[in-house]
Amino acid sequence: MLTIFIIMFALVSVALIFFVLLQVPKQAGLSSSLGGGGDLFGGRGVEGGLVRISSVLGGLFMLLALLIDVLSR
Numbered sequence: 001m002l003t004i005f006i007i008m009f010a011l012v013s014v015a016l017i018f019f020v021l022l023q024v025p026k027q028a029g030l031s032s033s034l035g036g037g038g039d040l041f042g043g044r045g046v047e048g049g050l051v052r053i054s055s056v057l058g059g060l061f062m063l064l065a066l067l068i069d070v071l072s073r
Contacts, residue, residue: 002071009064016057023050 024047 002068005064005068005071009061009068012057012060012064016054016061019050019054019057023047023054
């Protein structure tokens with residue numbers, strides 16, 4: 001049972017790294033926000049989905065880490 005959770009933990013870790021690296025940095029400054037106009041996806045676009053996926057994967061990462069700690073005792 002512990003082996004399954006460790007494998008899931010490794011997969012979630014790799015996916016979390018991947019989705020965090022896909023995100024665009026928020027350091028564009030004021031000029032990009034004024035010159036952009038309206039976005040196709042309602043202001044957040046694809047970045048909103050990436051943030052949401054990263055948040056879910058981060059929650060799974062913490063949950064699996066705690067679960068592995070409890071089961072390994």
